[in-house]
Amino acid sequence: MPLQAEGEFAQVKKRLETALGLSGQPVKRGTMAHMHIVYMMLVDAAATARDNETLEKYVPLLEELAIRDEHQPYLAISRRANGVVHRLKLEFDQAEKYLLQALEFFESAGMSWQQGRTLFELGELALEQKNNSLSQERFTQALEIFDRISAKPDSERTKKALIEVELE
Secondary structure: OHHHHOOOHHHHHHHHHHHHOOOOOOOOOOOOOOHHHHHHHHHHHHHHHOOHHHHHHHHHHHHHHHHHOOOHHHHHHHHHHHHHHHHHOOOHHHHHHHHHHHHHHHHHHOOHHHHHHHHHHHHHHHHHOOOHHHHHHHHHHHHHHHHHOOOHHHHHHHHHHHHHHHHO
């Protein structure tokens, strides 16, 4: 999603929310995105943008659909987003609980990129708690994953976070 990559969260959010109001099938080619896919994209983009208002609106909807459909990856994404919500509210124990639940699933499912992204969030949480050694450990773990899978934007962001930890 190029707009998200450019940091244009407001445009991404507007387009995705517009998609929620569109009717479903039939379409000329392919299929229309299901609501849970759009919710997942909104939640994931909002977590990256640290948009708590959007997270609080869509995380419960994504979680409800993921549970209903037994879609474990989307449930884990909603758990990671819930971790971000709680971290932004300075509710660190709750944030850690949700982030570790997400991490456990992504590790067991072999979803490396999602695992790295969750480790990054755990690094942010540790940094917020002034636990620089744990933050550095989590960021380093995330960086190893991102480098292994050649996730360059995530790798660069994680390197910057590691530099910030070292400067504190």
